[in-house]
Amino acid sequence: MNTFDKTVQLISTEIDQIDWSKEPRGLYEPIGYVLSLGGKRIRPVLTLMACNLFSDDVQVAVNTAIGLEIFHNFTLLHDDIMDRADVRRGRLTVHKKWNDNTAILSGDVMQITSYKFIAKTPSQYLKPVLDLFSQTAAEICEGQQYDVDFENRELVKAEEYLEMIRLKTAVLLGCALKTGAWIGGAGEEDAQLLYDFGINIGLAFQLKDDLLDVYGDEKTFGKKIGGDILCNKKTYLLIHALELAKGDDVTELQNWLLNSDENLSEQKIKAVTSVFDRLGVKTICEDKMQFFYSKAIAKLDKVAVLENKKQELRKLAEKLMFRND
Amino acid sequence: MNTFDKTVQLISTEIDQIDWSKEPRGLYEPIGYVLSLGGKRIRPVLTLMACNLFSDDVQVAVNTAIGLEIFHNFTLLHDDIMDRADVRRGRLTVHKKWNDNTAILSGDVMQITSYKFIAKTPSQYLKPVLDLFSQTAAEICEGQQYDVDFENRELVKAEEYLEMIRLKTAVLLGCALKTGAWIGGAGEEDAQLLYDFGINIGLAFQLKDDLLDVYGDEKTFGKKIGGDILCNKKTYLLIHALELAKGDDVTELQNWLLNSDENLSEQKIKAVTSVFDRLGVKTICEDKMQFFYSKAIAKLDKVAVLENKKQELRKLAEKLMFRND
Structure with a gap:
């Protein structure tokens, strides 16, 4: 069994070795740039770790894993254009460093x-992997569309939000695990359990993100605290706050939602956080996160491989849940 | 053998039957819109006709053919954002009817x-079809990138231009024919001959486009004559004109290239066309078009099927070459 750290190292080395110095430069250079920004490489790592549960050879799953990581980075690239985000991982986004057209076209070729990497999946698994990948890729776009739609809607229900983050974030984790399991030789039942493990970890992961944005420590979080509050993002916290607020809290929340005065940023973050605290939405979010986390672990428990083989995935799940960044 | 008209009807019916009324509406509605704008359906028709050379059953190639048509329309959708084009086939482009973000995301899911349709290729041909499709798709993006790059370059050589249109236009015709041939059961040699037929028809087709833009009849062409001249597009005509011009012609061409006064549009078109006429670049372009057309036909001649089976492809090639629109 490979440890988590060794798996990260393995896949990072493989990704770093891809040659993007192809012509036309204007098309391929931004891809190398995006991939060089790093990131946690969670998705390809999950593929290799799932594969490793059933097979000592994880090299067979490397190309598929790389395909998933490139796809993930492609979605970030295009999302950054749509969100007009200037910075990603402390560096300029592609559409800022180059321009919108470059970001669109480089994203397309990404x-x-x-798909070129996915196509290198061992032939006996190609069709199911390809189908699951395309389904997942479409779902991620659907999630992004719901995310955009929700911005323009006054009311979003908690279930709608959870469905949105399932599509936008969780399905790719599920897909990464399931394809890895397949390629490792897993049976359908274990592959599906790992998919479900991924979905639930993904949901918990996103709720953790919502929590960190408000209650994280700026030093370790890496981004400014309160970003979601400032842009009125309908997170799990805000959705519940809007649902539970009564009397003065309603007025206060609504007033702050209408207030985009940058000079009042700090006050807005403080005030909205206070409302959250009064309404106890932090606990609601933590409970839901714990619910998905427990569900994920229950799925992993059922996977029919020796307990010691599952240790690394357990540790990774814990790490994702109890992180500060 | 199915006639060209019957093949168009067959594939159009199949494309029209695809249900795009899925949720989220904002994501899928634009796809239905783009595909409803019509177009010649040349690419999927080529796939079915190539298949039909080797197999009476063309239904086996329908999904692959649809995949290619959806991909082609996707490239138009994203190209229209990059070119800031407002109108396509007499209707508003997606980014105008909706907005840029919708056009980016709907394009992504397109x-x-x-790929979802390509994945339905009969299993014994899936891997080669998938690989050729991905290679072709990447080449089309490369062609688009060169096209953008050339806009900002003072000098573009004729060979560079031909390579750009090979990538941007011709390879998808080659891919359509080759995949159809494979699925019909063709041997590798015939499949490659049909690919080469497609490449050369594609090159001739694009040169015909360059000619029609200047020398076409506005009534039948469907677009305004002189569009390429007004935006200084480095077509095969302009590239040769810049190469051949001497003395006063150089000054006149350069002055008009620097002149973007909309009130002088008609004069600019007339003047540049006169320079083209004086330099004989129309003939140079026609000769090159004829060269590729003859090369295409020579490739088709060598395909090892009965002559009467090739009649419909011959007629289609002629139609593409001697069209007025």
């Missing part, structure tokens, strides 16, 4: 490149 | 959808 998506194609992810 | 690309994924094209």
Whole structure:
């Protein structure tokens, strides 16, 4: 069994070795740039770790894993254009460093490149992997569309929000695990359990993100605290706050939602956080996160491999849940 | 053998039957809109006709053909954002009817959808079809990138231009024919001959486009004559004109290239066309078009099927070459 750290190292080395110095430069250079920004490489790591549960050889799953990581980075690239985000991982986004057209076109060829790697999946698994990948890729776009739609809607229900983050975030984790399991030789039942493990970890992961944005420590979080509050993002916290607020809290929340005065940023973050605290939405979010986390672990428990083989995935799940960044 | 018209009807019916009324509406509605704008359906028709050379059953190639048509329309959708084009086939482009973000995201899911259809290729041909499709898709993006790059370059050589249109236009015709041939059961040699037929028809087709833009009849062409001249597009005509011009012609061409006064549009078109006429670049372009057309036909001649089976492809090639629109 490979440890988590060794798996990260393995996949990072593989990704770093891809040659993007192809012509036309203007098309391929931004791809190398995006991938060089790093990131946690969670998705390809999950693929290799799931594969490793059933097979000592994880090299067979490397190309598929790379395909998933390239796809993930492609979605970030295009999302950054849509969100007009200037910075990603402390560096300029592609559409800022180059321009919108470059970001669109390089993204397009990144998506194609992810399919090129997926196509290198061992032939006996190609069709199911390809189908699951396309389904997942479409779902991620659907999640992004709901995310955009929700911005323009006054009311979003908690279930709608959970469905949105399932599509936007969780399905790719599920897909990464399931494809890895398949390629490792898992039976359908274990592959599906790992998919479900991924979905639930993904949901918990996103709720953790919502919590960190408000209650995280700026030093370790890496981004400014309160970003979601400032842009009125309908997170799990805000959705519940809007649902539970009564009397003065309603007025206060609504007033702050209408207030985009940058000079009042700090006050807005403080005030909205106070409302959250009064309404106890932090606990609601933590409970829901714990619910998905427990569900994930229950799925992993059922996977029919020796307990010691599952240790690394357990540790990774814990790490994702109890992180500060 | 199915006639060209019957093949168009067959594939159009199949494309029209695809249900795009899925949720989220904002994501899928634009795809249905783009595909409803019509177009010649040349690419999927080529796939079915190539298949039909080797197999009476063309239904086996329908999904692959649809995948190629969806991909082609995806490229138009994203190209229209990059070119800031407002109108396509007499209707508003997606980014005008909706907005840029919708056009980016719907395009992304269109690309994924094209892969979903490609994945339905009969299993024994899936891997080669998938690989050729991804290679072709990447080449089309490369062609688009060169096209953008050339806009900002003072000098573009004729060979560079031909390579750009090979990538941007011709390879998808080659891919359509080759995949159809494979699925019909063709041997590798015939499949490659049909690919080469497609490449050369594609090159001739694009040169015909360059000619029509200047020398076409506005009534039948459907677009305004002189569009390429007004935006200084480095077509095969302009590239040769810049190469051949001497003395006063150089000054006149350069002055008009620097002149973007909309009130002088008609004069600019007339003047540049006169320079083209004086330099004989129309003939140079026609000769090159004829060269590729003859090369295409020579490739088709060598395909090892009965002559009467090739009649419909011959007629189609002629139609593409001697069209007025």
